[in-house]
Amino acid sequence: MTHHAVSAPGHRGLHAWLTSDSPTSRLQARCVQVYLGWLGLARNPLAMLGLGIVVVLVLAAIFAPLLAPADPIAQDLTRRLQPPGAPGFVLGSDELGRDILSRLLYGARVTLYVVALVVVTAPVFGLIIGTVAGYAGGWVDTVLMRFTDVFLAFPRLVLALAFVAALGPGIGNAVLAIALTSWPPYARIARAETLTIRNSDFIAAIRLQGASPLRIVIGHVMPLCISSVIVRVTLDMAGIILTAAGLGFLGLGAQPPLPEWGAMISTGRQFILDQWWVATVPGLAIFTVSLGFNLLGDGLRDALDPRSGR
Amino acid sequence: MRASSEIALQQAALAIEHLDVRFGKGDEMVHAVRDVSFAVDRGESFGLVGESGSGKSTVLRAIAGLATDWTGRIAVEGQNLGPKRTAAFYETVQMVFQDPYGSLHPRHTVDRTLGEPGRIHGVADLDTRIVDLLRDVGLGPEFRFRYPHQLSGGQRQRVAIARALMLEPKILLLDEPTSALDVSVQAEILNLLQRLKREHGLTYVLVSHDLAVIAHMCDRLAVMNAGRVVEEMTVDQLRRSEPSHRYTQQLLKASLGYDRAAVDALETFD
Numbered sequence: 001m002t003h004h005a006v007s008a009p010g011h012r013g014l015h016a017w018l019t020s021d022s023p024t025s026r027l028q029a030r031c032v033q034v035y036l037g038w039l040g041l042a043r044n045p046l047a048m049l050g051l052g053i054v055v056v057l058v059l060a061a062i063f064a065p066l067l068a069p070a071d072p073i074a075q076d077l078t079r080r081l082q083p084p085g086a087p088g089f090v091l092g093s094d095e096l097g098r099d100i101l102s103r104l105l106y107g108a109r110v111t112l113y114v115v116a117l118v119v120v121t122a123p124v125f126g127l128i129i130g131t132v133a134g135y136a137g138g139w140v141d142t143v144l145m146r147f148t149d150v151f152l153a154f155p156r157l158v159l160a161l162a163f164v165a166a167l168g169p170g171i172g173n174a175v176l177a178i179a180l181t182s183w184p185p186y187a188r189i190a191r192a193e194t195l196t197i198r199n200s201d202f203i204a205a206i207r208l209q210g211a212s213p214l215r216i217v218i219g220h221v222m223p224l225c226i227s228s229v230i231v232r233v234t235l236d237m238a239g240i241i242l243t244a245a246g247l248g249f250l251g252l253g254a255q256p257p258l259p260e261w262g263a264m265i266s267t268g269r270q271f272i273l274d275q276w277w278v279a280t281v282p283g284l285a286i287f288t289v290s291l292g293f294n295l296l297g298d299g300l301r302d303a304l305d306p307r308s309g310r
Numbered sequence: 311m312r313a314s315s316e317i318a319l320q321q322a323a324l325a326i327e328h329l330d331v332r333f334g335k336g337d338e339m340v341h342a343v344r345d346v347s348f349a350v351d352r353g354e355s356f357g358l359v360g361e362s363g364s365g366k367s368t369v370l371r372a373i374a375g376l377a378t379d380w381t382g383r384i385a386v387e388g389q390n391l392g393p394k395r396t397a398a399f400y401e402t403v404q405m406v407f408q409d410p411y412g413s414l415h416p417r418h419t420v421d422r423t424l425g426e427p428g429r430i431h432g433v434a435d436l437d438t439r440i441v442d443l444l445r446d447v448g449l450g451p452e453f454r455f456r457y458p459h460q461l462s463g464g465q466r467q468r469v470a471i472a473r474a475l476m477l478e479p480k481i482l483l484l485d486e487p488t489s490a491l492d493v494s495v496q497a498e499i500l501n502l503l504q505r506l507k508r509e510h511g512l513t514y515v516l517v518s519h520d521l522a523v524i525a526h527m528c529d530r531l532a533v534m535n536a537g538r539v540v541e542e543m544t545v546d547q548l549r550r551s552e553p554s555h556r557y558t559q560q561l562l563k564a565s566l567g568y569d570r571a572a573v574d575a576l577e578t579f580d
Binding site for chain 1: 374376405407409415416418419421456
């Protein structure tokens with residue numbers, strides 16, 4: 001009976017399967033959860049705008065070779081500093097005659113590369129440190145949190161500058177520097193959440209089932225911390241992009257001729273009065289992407305909040 | 311005389327002698343349980359009654375190993391418990407908590423909640439076991455993949471009871487299992503617990519502030535006040551309203567409903 005309903009073709013069948021209040025398998029239960037979360041997010045138009053911007057960024061990065069009208073590092077010194085709309089240059093050309101639109105599209109790859117690398121390192125590290133400190137308590141907590149405080153005490157860009165200065169400029173070192181300076185807030189959030197979770201009855205119950213601390217932290221504490229960390233990450237994404245752009249602007253991030261948005265602004269600075277578009281176009285790109293991530297983060301905060309009744 | 315009491319303790323499912331539990335250190339130390347002793351026979355339902363803060367739940371938490379700072383002797387099936395609990399302990403003693411809204415992980419399905427103890431202890435044929443357990447506590451298989459927020463308070467408490475039964479324990483510690491539920495659901499859960507006790511041959515230690523619940527469920531009870539057991543008696547004695555200690559008399563009077571004269575006559579016992 002139920003199998004027939006589940007396999008019924010068409011949109012209605014799938015919708016019913018995804019909103020069922022009595023799922024028949026683990027997979028379906030998980031899909032229902034994800035789908036309901038998606039519905040919550042989709043109700044928020046600003047969050048959808050943010051998601052749209054992020055999706056466009058990802059598509060631009062993936063399909064840059066197809067979308068870009070020209071080679072991003074091919075120079076044409078006879079046609080330098082062309083205004084937007086000039087033949088062959090939709091968004092103009094820079095001081096070496098390179099097509100700004102192509103550089104922008106390829107630059108999305110650099111931005112996404114930085115963001116992705118930071119996202120898979122800093123929050124994971126912060127989550128582990130925070131949940132372990134919060135759950136273990138005692139001297140483990142003290143040691144781990146003082147360690148976190150040391151990193152928290154440095155201004156982010158300054159510490160990133162120090163790292164890059166010591167390790168040498170380059171996009172990889174910029175990512176390392178950003179990751180090393182951005183994990184402490186995640187550790188703090190995760191610890192604060194863990195402290196409220198660890199004395200709850202469901203943790204007492206699983207301890208009474210004989211679960212090891214490792215199982216409790218990974219299986220029971222982390223899933224409840226993860227949503228607030230995810231929200232914080234999306235809100236920080238703008239800051240990460242800006243720091244990467246800032247390092248690029250200072251010449252310590254991506255090195256020429258790699259098309260990085262911050263470095264593009266940095267060179268455009270010299271012509272800002274006469275050829276405004278050279279600096280403005282990548283600036284607008286940074287602004288739009290930062291805004292997109294912020295809007296998405298705001299929406300996720302509402303949709304993922306474990307304290308909202310859903 | 312002494313030898314026979316030793317034998318009685320050996321036979322008891324659960325024996326507690328001179329239990330003291332403290333929280334905190336130095337000036338802020340709270341002496342929650344003072345010199346509590348009692349023994350629960352196999353297959354018996356033993357009640358712990360008292361007002362809020364009398365230390366009755368703390369006794370359970372000390373047995374379960376959740377309150378660690380205790381002194382005295384706790385013996386389960388004749389085995390003295392040390393500061394650390396073993397896997398064998400968890401397979402013998404399980405607990406049901408007061409608040410079903412707080413005792414289930416909000417992000418885990420019923421299936422995961424029930425399956426977890428089975429996976430930890432390597433229970434064979436987990437899938438069938440989960441479905442059987444759900445049926446045992448009166449929930450259909452359609453509940454298996456639901457999340458706690460899709461369940462009512464009574465259904466959640468049934469899931470919590472099923473989880474406690476997963477490891478086939480011999481002793482269940484029940485910490486006010488019905489006080490967070492409405493009256494009609496309370497009766498259902500109490501009847502369920504009675505039936506499970508018969509079918510699984512369980513021993514219950516039931517903590518409650520509700521004398522009616524204790525009278526319905528238990529064979530014997532201990533009355534606690536300010537961390538001490540003031541009186542131990544059978545439920546028959548309770549029904550005949552012949553408690554000897556004045557605190558118990560007062561508790562009994564209070565349980566009969568609001569009475570101006572009784573309220574005016576309330577005393578504190580420390």
